[in-house]
Amino acid sequence: AQSVTQLGSHVSVSEGALVLLRCNYSSSVPPYLFWYVQYPNQGLQLLLKYTSAATLVKGINGFEAEFKKSETSFHLTKPSAHMSDAAEYFCAVSVTQGGKLIFGQGTELSVKP
Amino acid sequence: EAQVTQNPRYLITVTGKKLTVTCSQNMNHEYMSWYRQDPGLGLRQIYYSMNVEVTDKGDVPEGYKVSRKEKRNFPLILESPSPNQTSLYFCASSSLRRTSGGGRGYEQYFGPGTRLTVT
Numbered sequence: 042a043q044s045v046t047q048l049g050s051h052v053s054v055s056e057g058a059l060v061l062l063r064c065n066y067s068s069s070v071p072p073y074l075f076w077y078v079q080y081p082n083q084g085l086q087l088l089l090k091y092t093s094a095a096t097l098v099k100g101i102n103g104f105e106a107e108f109k110k111s112e113t114s115f116h117l118t119k120p121s122a123h124m125s126d127a128a129e130y131f132c133a134v135s136v137t138q139g140g141k142l143i144f145g146q147g148t149e150l151s152v153k154p
Numbered sequence: 155e156a157q158v159t160q161n162p163r164y165l166i167t168v169t170g171k172k173l174t175v176t177c178s179q180n181m182n183h184e185y186m187s188w189y190r191q192d193p194g195l196g197l198r199q200i201y202y203s204m205n206v207e208v209t210d211k212g213d214v215p216e217g218y219k220v221s222r223k224e225k226r227n228f229p230l231i232l233e234s235p236s237p238n239q240t241s242l243y244f245c246a247s248s249s250l251r252r253t254s255g256g257g258r259g260y261e262q263y264f265g266p267g268t269r270l271t272v273t
Contacts (some may be wrong), residue, residue, distance in 0.1 A: 090261060
């Protein structure tokens, strides 16, 4: 069965610092992985997706993620945090049955001035 | 514009009063789902539909009903809401995409969410 674990429910960084949000997955088939962002009082917005075409995936707003099969990881990074990046981030893996996504618990990112 | 719409966006109701949250998509997607989002739990699937008249339970179906009479619509029904159904609800639609590695995956498009409070 597929599953996703996000390490750290809260991450705090200073403006301009590196952002690293961790995600590990479990999947018995080639995974289809996503990162979504949710700004306060808003819905889910797709940041980026991995579809096995390339291991380094670039998304919107300067975010990227690298798929590492040996580590079963799909960590999200951004070189320099902006105040506007403060939000909750969800990692998800797609499963065949039910056409659904299995979500991690979410990581709330705070950015300090 | 491709989108998933939900109504209402906000709803406050009382225990036991039946309600329906509507969901509609304009992308001709076969698959539609309902999720609920609760703090610390991420999003969990309530029900899903693989096509018209085909629905099945997700991970947390208790207390909910759905129907899929038209491809574009997938309403969520709470026959007798209770306070533990206070949550943020998302509708999503998707189509099947086969990955180059041979796996199957679903790119999901989410609605804006419905914040439900049951008192």
